[in-house]
Amino acid sequence: MSLLLIPFAGGSFAIVVAFLLLFRLSKSSVRSPRMAEIAGYIAVGVRAYLSRQLRTILMVTPVLAVALFVSLRLLGGEPTLNGLWGVTITFMLGVFTSLSTAFVGMNAAVRANGRTAEDAASSPLKAFHTAVFGGSIMGFSITGFSLVLLSILYFAFRDPSPLVGFGFGASLAALFAQIGGGIYTKSADVGADLVGKIEQNIPEDDPRNPAVIADLVGDNVGDCAGRGSDLFQTFSDDIVTGMLVALTYPKYGPLVIFFPLLQQAAGLLSSLAGVLSIKWLQSSRPEKSFNAGMMVATVLATASAYLLARYLLHDLSIFLAVFLGLLTTLVAAFFTRYYAGSGGTPVRKISEASKRGVALNLITGLAYGLQSPLASIVMIVIAVCVSYMVSGGSLMAVVGVNIGTDLLIGYIMTADAFGPITDNAAGIAEMAGASDSVVGSLSQLDAVGNTMKATTKAYAMSSGTVTSFVLFATFFSLVGLRQLEIASPYAVGFMLLGVAMPYLIASLVIGSTAKTALKMVDEVRRQFHCIAGLMDGHGKPDYAACVDIATRNALKEMFLPGLLSIAVPLAIGFAFGAWALGSFLVGAVLGAALLGPFFNNVGTAWDNAKKLIEDAGLKGTFEHQAAVAADTVGDPLKDVAGPSLLIFMKLIGMAALLIAGALR
Numbered sequence: 001m002s003l004l005l006i007p008f009a010g011g012s013f014a015i016v017v018a019f020l021l022l023f024r025l026s027k028s029s030v031r032s033p034r035m036a037e038i039a040g041y042i043a044v045g046v047r048a049y050l051s052r053q054l055r056t057i058l059m060v061t062p063v064l065a066v067a068l069f070v071s072l073r074l075l076g077g078e079p080t081l082n083g084l085w086g087v088t089i090t091f092m093l094g095v096f097t098s099l100s101t102a103f104v105g106m107n108a109a110v111r112a113n114g115r116t117a118e119d120a121a122s123s124p125l126k127a128f129h130t131a132v133f134g135g136s137i138m139g140f141s142i143t144g145f146s147l148v149l150l151s152i153l154y155f156a157f158r159d160p161s162p163l164v165g166f167g168f169g170a171s172l173a174a175l176f177a178q179i180g181g182g183i184y185t186k187s188a189d190v191g192a193d194l195v196g197k198i199e200q201n202i203p204e205d206d207p208r209n210p211a212v213i214a215d216l217v218g219d220n221v222g223d224c225a226g227r228g229s230d231l232f233q234t235f236s237d238d239i240v241t242g243m244l245v246a247l248t249y250p251k252y253g254p255l256v257i258f259f260p261l262l263q264q265a266a267g268l269l270s271s272l273a274g275v276l277s278i279k280w281l282q283s284s285r286p287e288k289s290f291n292a293g294m295m296v297a298t299v300l301a302t303a304s305a306y307l308l309a310r311y312l313l314h315d316l317s318i319f320l321a322v323f324l325g326l327l328t329t330l331v332a333a334f335f336t337r338y339y340a341g342s343g344g345t346p347v348r349k350i351s352e353a354s355k356r357g358v359a360l361n362l363i364t365g366l367a368y369g370l371q372s373p374l375a376s377i378v379m380i381v382i383a384v385c386v387s388y389m390v391s392g393g394s395l396m397a398v399v400g401v402n403i404g405t406d407l408l409i410g411y412i413m414t415a416d417a418f419g420p421i422t423d424n425a426a427g428i429a430e431m432a433g434a435s436d437s438v439v440g441s442l443s444q445l446d447a448v449g450n451t452m453k454a455t456t457k458a459y460a461m462s463s464g465t466v467t468s469f470v471l472f473a474t475f476f477s478l479v480g481l482r483q484l485e486i487a488s489p490y491a492v493g494f495m496l497l498g499v500a501m502p503y504l505i506a507s508l509v510i511g512s513t514a515k516t517a518l519k520m521v522d523e524v525r526r527q528f529h530c531i532a533g534l535m536d537g538h539g540k541p542d543y544a545a546c547v548d549i550a551t552r553n554a555l556k557e558m559f560l561p562g563l564l565s566i567a568v569p570l571a572i573g574f575a576f577g578a579w580a581l582g583s584f585l586v587g588a589v590l591g592a593a594l595l596g597p598f599f600n601n602v603g604t605a606w607d608n609a610k611k612l613i614e615d616a617g618l619k620g621t622f623e624h625q626a627a628v629a630a631d632t633v634g635d636p637l638k639d640v641a642g643p644s645l646l647i648f649m650k651l652i653g654m655a656a657l658l659i660a661g662a663l664r
Contacts, residue, residue, distance in 0.1 A: 094169025105138025185218025325404020369602025498587020603638025
C-alpha cells in the first residue's frame with residue numbers, strides 16, 4: 001500500500017500547481033474598462049449556466065443513485081461497503097468530482113481570456129503564455145483530483161470493484177456536461193453566424209450581434225468545461241479498468257494492481273514538465289512551442305513506461321504496449337491535422353469548392369470526412385494486435401496501449417483549453433475596438449487554438465476507442481464469455497442494435513441543437529428588427545435574452561440522450577443476458593469509433609475552409625457565404641455529436657461493468 005503514496009503525492013502536487021497558477025491569475029486585473037466589461041459579461045453568463053447545470057444534475061443524481069442501488073440489489077448484489085454501498089457512494093462522488101474539476105478549470109479559463117486580450121497589446125508572446133498557463137489549470141486539476149481520489153478510494157476499499165461506480169458517475173456527468181455545453185455553444189454560434197454574418201453581413205464577434213456574448217460563453221461551457229469532464233472520465237475510467245484487469249494477472253506479482261495509478265502519475269508529471277518547457281523553449285511560432293512541449297512530455301512519459309515495465313512488472317512487452325499507445329495518439333493527431341488542418345489538401349479543396357456554391361463545399365467535405373477515420377482505426381488495430389501478440393495473449397498489454405493513449409492528458413487538456421481562451425480573447429479585443437495589430441496577433445493565436453482543439457479530439461477519440469475495447473474485454477472476462485457466436489442471428493441482431501445506437505444518440509443531440517438554434521435565430525432577428533439603431537451602433541442589443549435561451553434549452557435537452565445511453569444497455573443485459581449485452585457493446589463501439597471521428601474531422605475541415613477564405617480577405621463574398629453555411633452545418637457535428645459519441649462509448653462500457661457480476 002505504500003506505493004499508493006506516489007500517485008497520491010503526484011496528484012496532490014498537480015493540484016497545488018493548478019491552484020498556485022489560479023491564484024496568480026486572479027491577482028492580475030484587466031485595466032482596459034471596455035475589455036473588463038466584455039469579459040465580465042462572459043463570466044456572468046458562464047457562471048449562470050454552470051451553476052444551473054450543476055444544480056440540475058445534482059438534483060437528479062440522488063434519484064439515479066437510489067435506482068442504481070435498487071437495481072443491483074434486485075440482481076443479487078450484497079449491501080456491503082465493498083458491494084452496493086461502495087458502488088453507490090463512489091458513483092455520486094464521480095458525478096460531483098467530474099463537474100467540480102471542470103468548474104474550477106473553466107473558471108480559470110474565464111479569468112484568463114480578458115488577461116490574454118490585454119497582454120496581446122504589450123507582447124503576443126506574453127499573451128500566448130497567459131493562455132497556455134490559464135489552460136494548464138484545467139489540465140492539472142482534472143488529472144490531479146482523479147489520481148488523489150482514486151488512490152484514497154482504493155486505500156479505503158482495498159478492492160477496485162467499487163471504483164466502477166466512480167468511473168460510471170464520472171462518465172454520466174461528462175455526457176450531460178458535453179451534451180448541454182455543446183448544445184449551448186453551437187446554438188449560439190449558429191444564431192450568431194446565420195443572422196449576423198449571412199443576413200446582416202457584419203463581422204464575427206461584432207458587438208451589435210445580440211448572440212455574440214452567448215457565443216463566447218458557449219466556447220467556455222462547451223469546449224472547456226465539457227471537454228474537461230470528458231477527459232476526467234477518460235483518465236478515471238482507464239485507471240479503474242486497468243486495475244480490474246490487473247487483478248486477473250497474478251503472474252506479474254501483487255504490485256501489478258498499482259501499475260495503472262503509477263503510470264498515470266508518471267504521465268501527469270511528464271505533462272507538467274512539458275507545459276513548463278513551453279516557456280523555457282521559447283519560439284516565435286506558438287505551434288512549434290506546443291510541439292516542443294509535447295516532445296518533452298512524450299520522452300519523459302516513454303522513459304517512465306520503460307522503468308515501470310522493467311522494474312515493477314518485469315515484462316518489457318508492456319513497455320512496448322504503452323509506447324504503441326503513445327504512438328497511436330501521435331498518428332491520430334497527424335492525420336487529423338492533414339484532413340482538418342488549414343495546411344492540408346482536403347481543406348484547400350473544400351475552400352476551392354466554395355467558389356461553386358455551398359452544395360459542392362458540402363459534397364467535397366463529406367468525401368474527405370468519410371476517409372478521415374481510416375488511418376487512425378488502422379493504427380489502433382495494429383497497436384492492439386501487436387501488443388497482444390508480443391505479450392503472449394495478455395490483456396494487460398491492451399491495458400498498456402490504453403494507458404499510453406491518454407498518458408499525456410494533462411498536456412492535451414492544456415492545449416485544448418488554450419483554444420477557447422484565445423477565441424474569447426480575440427472576440428474581446430475585437431469588441432473592445434483594439435488595434436489591428438492586437439486583433440491580428442490574437443487571431444493568429446486563435447487559429448493555433450483551433451488546430452489544438454482538433455488535435456485534442458483526435459487524441460480523445462483514439463483513446464476512447466481503445467478504452468472501449470478494454471471495457472468490453474473486461475466485461476467478457478468478468479462474465480466468463482470467451483467468444484461470441486457470430487454466426488448466430490441473435491448475436492448479429494444485437495450487434496446491429498449496437499451499431500444503430502450511436503446514430504440515435506447523434507440524431508438526438510444534433511436535433512436538440514437545431515431546435516435551440518431555431519429559437520436563437522428568431523430572437524436575434526427580432527432584436528435586429530425591433531431595437532432602433534442597433535445596426536448603426538446607437539442601440540444596445542439584449543445579450544441576456546440570447547444567453548437565457550441557450551441556457552434553458554441546453555439544460556432541458558441534455559437528459560434524454562444521457563438516460564438512453566444508460567437505460568438501453570442495462571435493459572438488454574437484464575432481459576437477455578451477458579451474450580446479448582456483449583454483442584450490443586461490440587456493435588456500439590464499432591459504430592461510434594467510426595462515426596465520431598467523421599463528425600469531428602468534417603466539421604473542423606468546414607470551419608478551417610471558411611477561415612482560409614476569410615484570411616484571403618474575401619469576407620462577404622459568394623464563396624464566403626457558401627463556406628459559412630457549410631461551417632454552420634459542421635458546428636453541431638464537431639462540437640456536439642462527435643464528442644458526445646466519445647463519452648457514449650465509455651459510458652455504456654462502465655454501465656455493463658456495473659452489472660457484470662450479476663450476469664455471470
